[in-house]
Amino acid sequence: MSAGAEGAAGNLAITVRHLCFKWPKGEEVLKTCSLDVPKGEFWMLLGTNGSGKSTLLRLLAGLLLPQTGQIGIAGPVGFVFQNPDHQLVMPTVGADVAFGLVEEKLSLEQIQRRVAEALTAVNLQMLQRRPIYALSGGQKQRVAIAGAIARHCEVLLLDEPTALLDPDSQLDLVAQVRALVKSRGLTALWVTHRLDELNYCDGAFLLENGQVVDRGDPGRLKQRLMQTHIEEA
Structure with missing residues (x-):
């Protein structure tokens, strides 16, 4: 069993095979779950509350370990939480983006260059000295993404950002x-329940009761979910 340490095969950035996860003294959250995300694509993960979306993302990030199954990730992973206040730890924008680079033992010049490049990528280059508390929610999420870019993460995992x-x-x-x-x-896997966000992705997975029950064209999945909502109403 691997938990994200091994690279995905071929042109795949993320591979999941027969993944099972159960909370201690709880019910099984994921049941032989499998999926593939191609490199350089933006995919979304759909499902109702309790379907296992956030748990799957945490398993991919290595924040949880599965009981059985295999996970392959091609490249470093950046994780963006639903609430950015849970991961922004420094007082200013620039300092927070630089914080994740501490372990790489870079020179000050290298750190400054990485921070500038990352903030430029998310259009926040003018806010490098801005206090975190003075940012909007959307700006905070972009700072979190900039932190992953500064660390040269190749795979972004975003949990209902x-x-x-x-x-x-x-x-x-x-x-x-x-x-x-x-x-x-980059490659991104984005958890959502907002159907209008499907207009921006390359493909999507539908998770039900801990298993992927449909995948592929986001327009088709959007129609399927809209029809389901109509029938339930």
């Missing part, structure tokens, strides 16, 4: 991530 944002900021962020994926050759 628009959940706390206003409608305009939601679509701005998803468009920004799509642009980053396409311009920088």
